[in-house]
Amino acid sequence: MFISCCSLSIPELNFTPSLINHNSQVLIHQNRSKFTALSNKVQSFGQRDAMQLGSSSKPRIRNCMIQSFEHVNTLPFSDYKFSRMKLFKPRYEKSSLFSGDSLKSSNFNGSTLRSEDLGCGESERNRDFALMAKTVMSVDNLVEIGGNEGMSRGADDYDAIVIGSGIGGLVAATQLAVKGARVLVLEKYVIPGGSSGYYERDGYTFDVGSSVMFGFSDKGNLNLITQALAAVGCEMEVIPDPTTVHFHLPNDLSVRVHREYSDFVAELTSKFPHEKEGVLAFYGECWKIFNALNSLELKSLEEPIYLFGQFFKRPLECLTLAYYLPQNAGNIARKYIKDPQLLSFIDAECFIVSTINALQTPMINASMVLCDRHFGGINYPVGGVGGIAKSLAKGLADKGSEILYKANVTKVILEQGKAVGVRLSDGREFYAKTIISNATRWDTFGKLLKGEQLPKEEENFQKLYVKAPSFLSIHMGVKAEVLPPDTDCHHFVLEDDWNRLEEPYGSIFLSIPTVLDSSLAPEGHHILHIFTICSIEDWEGLAQKDYDAKKELVADEIINRLENKLFPGLKQSIAFREIGSPKTHRRYLARDQGTYGPMPRGTPKGLLGMPFNTTGINGLYCVGDSCFPGQGVIAVAFSGVMCAHRVAADIGNRIGWK
Numbered sequence: 001m002f003i004s005c006c007s008l009s010i011p012e013l014n015f016t017p018s019l020i021n022h023n024s025q026v027l028i029h030q031n032r033s034k035f036t037a038l039s040n041k042v043q044s045f046g047q048r049d050a051m052q053l054g055s056s057s058k059p060r061i062r063n064c065m066i067q068s069f070e071h072v073n074t075l076p077f078s079d080y081k082f083s084r085m086k087l088f089k090p091r092y093e094k095s096s097l098f099s100g101d102s103l104k105s106s107n108f109n110g111s112t113l114r115s116e117d118l119g120c121g122e123s124e125r126n127r128d129f130a131l132m133a134k135t136v137m138s139v140d141n142l143v144e145i146g147g148n149e150g151m152s153r154g155a156d157d158y159d160a161i162v163i164g165s166g167i168g169g170l171v172a173a174t175q176l177a178v179k180g181a182r183v184l185v186l187e188k189y190v191i192p193g194g195s196s197g198y199y200e201r202d203g204y205t206f207d208v209g210s211s212v213m214f215g216f217s218d219k220g221n222l223n224l225i226t227q228a229l230a231a232v233g234c235e236m237e238v239i240p241d242p243t244t245v246h247f248h249l250p251n252d253l254s255v256r257v258h259r260e261y262s263d264f265v266a267e268l269t270s271k272f273p274h275e276k277e278g279v280l281a282f283y284g285e286c287w288k289i290f291n292a293l294n295s296l297e298l299k300s301l302e303e304p305i306y307l308f309g310q311f312f313k314r315p316l317e318c319l320t321l322a323y324y325l326p327q328n329a330g331n332i333a334r335k336y337i338k339d340p341q342l343l344s345f346i347d348a349e350c351f352i353v354s355t356i357n358a359l360q361t362p363m364i365n366a367s368m369v370l371c372d373r374h375f376g377g378i379n380y381p382v383g384g385v386g387g388i389a390k391s392l393a394k395g396l397a398d399k400g401s402e403i404l405y406k407a408n409v410t411k412v413i414l415e416q417g418k419a420v421g422v423r424l425s426d427g428r429e430f431y432a433k434t435i436i437s438n439a440t441r442w443d444t445f446g447k448l449l450k451g452e453q454l455p456k457e458e459e460n461f462q463k464l465y466v467k468a469p470s471f472l473s474i475h476m477g478v479k480a481e482v483l484p485p486d487t488d489c490h491h492f493v494l495e496d497d498w499n500r501l502e503e504p505y506g507s508i509f510l511s512i513p514t515v516l517d518s519s520l521a522p523e524g525h526h527i528l529h530i531f532t533i534c535s536i537e538d539w540e541g542l543a544q545k546d547y548d549a550k551k552e553l554v555a556d557e558i559i560n561r562l563e564n565k566l567f568p569g570l571k572q573s574i575a576f577r578e579i580g581s582p583k584t585h586r587r588y589l590a591r592d593q594g595t596y597g598p599m600p601r602g603t604p605k606g607l608l609g610m611p612f613n614t615t616g617i618n619g620l621y622c623v624g625d626s627c628f629p630g631q632g633v634i635a636v637a638f639s640g641v642m643c644a645h646r647v648a649a650d651i652g653n654r655i656g657w658k
């Protein structure tokens, strides 16, 4: 259903009927590699929700039914075998699909370019990389909590309630469930994933947010998405992306970030031959940090016993990280690089992951992203990014925990200053030993704890960080002919003026995931995900008619720019288009002002100002992109791992978790 009341781009209630059949068998049709679930009796969420959740006039219902992704019947999936990489080869194959063995951190100082030095010897290259999808798509089932009434206290309480099923929340929840905790995830929307969700329209499967996936490799310690899935027995097949991003920048500067580090450096230094040493030194310093990170077992940095253990095992690496924690990428780039255009390029490199320039981007985060794209690589999950959250939600249910959809938490309940439960908009209450909020810190403390005094720690956070602007999104289906045959999957476009990098509508992010996975669109079509930064203020106070007209107008301008710069004939080729404004994102992602995440007010001290998971309120933890280390699917996955570890350290031993 497409909602007309408020020009919303994300689907509402009766989405994806193919995935919600809980009564009948699910068949997987493999023609065109597409997941299609057929059923005799498909029931829409709207129907079931009414039955399950009761009405708001009867808030504390008996036998409260909880929707959960359950391991319904994996038999249909057992027939489903991908022929490794064959079905899902990129349409425009340009380089070897995947390369690499573990990087020997001690060997690499970033100053040489041979791939052997990166541990990517020729013999290892072309090794097919597929994390096979054993349990990816599942069906919702009902889980009944007998006699709970949604408000009980005592023996039936959960160990943890997680508010929101973004990747950070789901990782925290699954990590806890694996330790034996009883977890309840409460999701306002009808599917899991938040910004990493998906929606389906007219045969297209769109990613709600970024399609650039880090953390999905099969090696090292930083493949946090792979590890999070594996923890609950799930795997997904992924498609290696040969080019992380293709930059189209002022002065006709075009740079492809190749998967192979040596290819990338060769391309960059061919554009800036006079800065070859500077390029090697800057990216070399990034590798030093990345190698240190990659050598650690990643757990909660708030847990002294773990930290001490890591220092004991890896003193040099820990000291390296401690040294770089307060530093920013821009300052380090300026130590080695003088060319203003190259420094602007480094700004653009940082901007695509932090929406701020290099001088404000923590060096540890920059290093993580600038190196992992070559080490583990960027890998797209077959079937779309939404599969990650669905798999985690299913894994959670498999471990005996639960997820409740359309559960809009409006309040964190405090008793004697301790967080003990939550209240939903329909009045139901749930209680747990710990509450983990995957809402932003602004939503958590400004809305869920409205009226309570803001803890000192949060005051400090809000002094250092503001809400980054939101974005305009355009999800389009286009005729395949409009793309030249060698088109890359991800593009960043800033046409004429470097000064426009951080301005609203200044730069354009474009992903074309069908370049890698053609199953996401109808035959002969591609998907374009287009994003540009803008603020909610720009969209407020408009009459509905003006608001709708503005969305069309702004989208037309962005599409014109892409047509002029990249794809002549783009406008004529559009078969489907849907526009999301910051208001759309605020509503569907439940993020204050639709914000992309926290942004430093001034020049931050690297990562030092970013808060960890504990909060000033006893029993309340935060997880997600307003926690250390910040935005990005892999970053929030790390915050989920840290949060679960911290919660387990705080209460796990008391209740005998593993």
Ligand SMILES: CC(C)=CCC/C(C)=C/C=C/C(C)=C/C=C/C(C)=C/C=C/C=C(C)/C=C/C=C(C)/C=C/C=C(\C)CCC=C(C)C
Binding pocket: 210, 211, 212, 214, 245, 293, 296, 298, 301, 307, 310, 318, 319, 321, 322, 352, 353, 354, 364, 365, 366, 368, 369, 490, 491, 492, 509, 510, 511, 629, 630, 631, 632, 633, 634, 635, 638
């Ligand atoms: C205590 C003392 C003294 C000391 C201590 C020391 C130590 C041990 C330390 C440690 C540290 C650590 C471990 C850290 C860690 C960190 C991490 C992991 C980080 C991570 C990060 C990540 C990130 C940031 C990521 C991001 C990403 C992103 C955001 C992405 C995005 C994308 C997009 C937006 C898309 C684009 C598109 C186009 C281009 C089309």
